[in-house]
Amino acid sequence: MSKSKLSFSSEVAETLGLHCAIVLDFYEKENFNKISSSNELTNQLAKHISFIDEGSLAKSINKLVKYKFINFENKKSNHNYEVKEPTSNKTFSRLSQDWMPSKESLDIIKMTKISKEFLDIKLKEFKVYWIERAQQRNNWNITFIDFIRREWAKESSSNKGLPFSIDERWYPGEEVFDILELSNISKDSALKYLREFILYWKDNGSAFTTWNSKYIEHVKRRYTHKYIDNNEKSTKHSEPGKYSKAFNERKEDDSWAKEIKFD
Numbered sequence: 548m549s550k551s552k553l554s555f556s557s558e559v560a561e562t563l564g565l566h567c568a569i570v571l572d573f574y575e576k577e578n579f580n581k582i583s584s585s586n587e588l589t590n591q592l593a594k595h596i597s598f599i600d601e602g603s604l605a606k607s608i609n610k611l612v613k614y615k616f617i618n619f620e621n622k623k624s625n626h627n628y629e630v631k632e633p634t635s636n637k638t639f640s641r642l643s644q645d646w647m648p649s650k651e652s653l654d655i656i657k658m659t660k661i662s663k664e665f666l667d668i669k670l671k672e673f674k675v676y677w678i679e680r681a682q683q684r685n686n687w688n689i690t691f692i693d694f695i696r697r698e699w700a701k702e703s704s705s706n707k708g709l710p711f712s713i714d715e716r717w718y719p720g721e722e723v724f725d726i727l728e729l730s731n732i733s734k735d736s737a738l739k740y741l742r743e744f745i746l747y748w749k750d751n752g753s754a755f756t757t758w759n760s761k762y763i764e765h766v767k768r769r770y771t772h773k774y775i776d777n778n779e780k781s782t783k784h785s786e787p788g789k790y791s792k793a794f795n796e797r798k799e800d801d802s803w804a805k806e807i808k809f810d
Contacts, residue, residue: 563614563658566599566607571616583619585609614658639683642674652688661699669698680725693721710754713745719762726763737766 573595574588582588589605596604611617648656648670656666673694677687684690697720719741724734744765748758755761 563610563616564607566603567610567616569596569599570604570607571611574611574617585612585619588617614654639685640687641681641683642677642687644674644678646674646687648691649688652692655692656695659696659699661695665699665702666695669695676722680729682725697721710756712752712754713748713758715745715749717745717758720759723759723763727766730767732766732770736770740766740769 570592573592582591585605585608588608589601592599592604592608593601599607608617612619670691673691677690719737724737727737728734741762744762748761
């Protein structure tokens, strides 16, 4: 591998950390899968990855072994880059009250610092939200993992529970698009109004905790306004011969003759 170039799986980096993603990439591309122990692999990687200390390399290797991305017993990698998609069930179904995340989903969540108490509380919220909406999806595990990650990010945020001003990085939660879909407004249509929404409120400088709600209101208002405008234009074009005056008024109107000059 060229020392000037570095590549790795963004999904592994997001789930296990940047060091693990880099180690796994070197392990596979440099044919290190013939190595049969963690210590031997650490020593070999230290020669190639000088910007990561040996202690961090060893920890990363142990984590990859734990989650079976590296398997010394079989002397081959047993990685699974579909780490964000723990199941392959493509059957669409509604969420039921007795639904529980799969073991693979829980293993992925356990890789993070999310507490069991937080997970249990959010699982109840997740069920209530989706059972009430009665929507069908083909993989509730993926939806749940994404939901937990977003909620944990909010929980860990330094401005949790406090009003904050919007910036260019703001992005509506996925539940926003689910709510808008109930009004027949697609995600693609809603995102057309995101830029103007951010620009307006960034310039305004106001701080709120309810940005998702405000964005829903903004999209509905703009979408409805556009729909009405399009209907009015369509009506005007579909009635080309409509007069603004009654027939008798038009018959007695001789204003058109004033423009004619006779020699």
